[in-house]
Amino acid sequence: DARVTQTPRHKVTEMGQEVTMRCQPILGHNTVFWYRQTMMQGLELLAYFRNRAPLDDSGMPKDRFSAEMPDATLATLKIQPSEPRDSAVYFCASGLGAGGGETQYFGPGTRLLVL
Amino acid sequence: KQEVTQIPAALSVPEGENLVLNCSFTDSAIYNLQWFRQDPGKGLTSLLLIQSSQREQTSGRLNASLDKSSGRSTLYIAASQPGDSATYLCAVRGNSNYQLIWGAGTKLIIKP
Numbered sequence: 001d002a003r004v005t006q007t008p009r010h011k012v013t014e015m016g017q018e019v020t021m022r023c024q025p026i027l028g029h030n031t032v033f034w035y036r037q038t039m040m041q042g043l044e045l046l047a048y049f050r051n052r053a054p055l056d057d058s059g060m061p062k063d064r065f066s067a068e069m070p071d072a073t074l075a076t077l078k079i080q081p082s083e084p085r086d087s088a089v090y091f092c093a094s095g096l097g098a099g100g101g102e103t104q105y106f107g108p109g110t111r112l113l114v115l
Numbered sequence: 116k117q118e119v120t121q122i123p124a125a126l127s128v129p130e131g132e133n134l135v136l137n138c139s140f141t142d143s144a145i146y147n148l149q150w151f152r153q154d155p156g157k158g159l160t161s162l163l164l165i166q167s168s169q170r171e172q173t174s175g176r177l178n179a180s181l182d183k184s185s186g187r188s189t190l191y192i193a194a195s196q197p198g199d200s201a202t203y204l205c206a207v208r209g210n211s212n213y214q215l216i217w218g219a220g221t222k223l224i225i226k227p
Contacts, residue, residue: 043204043217056214091158103149104215106158
């Protein structure tokens, strides 16, 4: 049963610390999305990769967030330095397609709390 | 700018009832529309994807319809069960952008 995995599932950290979230997309999928979900804003797209290339990261605060795909089996989202307003659930999703209109398969999320 | 609205925000019905969840969007130039389910503390699960050229999609007890001209989609759940309790989100993808625009969701509670 192929699925997207994310680690860690939960993270509590102090303001100013670096946070790294990892995602393993479904094998064979060529698109990866990073989302952030909060009660106030709902789901927000942070970054989008196709064939490991970043196509859009306009949703990310560039001064503190960075997203990479070191290889086809790993996507990372880093926050440095973290701030309390970054507290949210971060989802990774993967899909197979060329235009981004394909079905997206979501991971279970990383629940981040920045104190 | 595309906006997606879901009404109602919450719905509670007895088990066994048929129900309809609504999703409306402001720009009819869409590529597709998807319905997702989110269980508490979990990720999202794609339920149905309707391409812009389609009018409906069915999966088991779920049926989703799409009316682009009126900017509406409905998710019909037949013979509801307590296990259907979750938040249901719809998301629209436009023709010129890969991004999904999300509704705020409808929280559904099915009472045994």
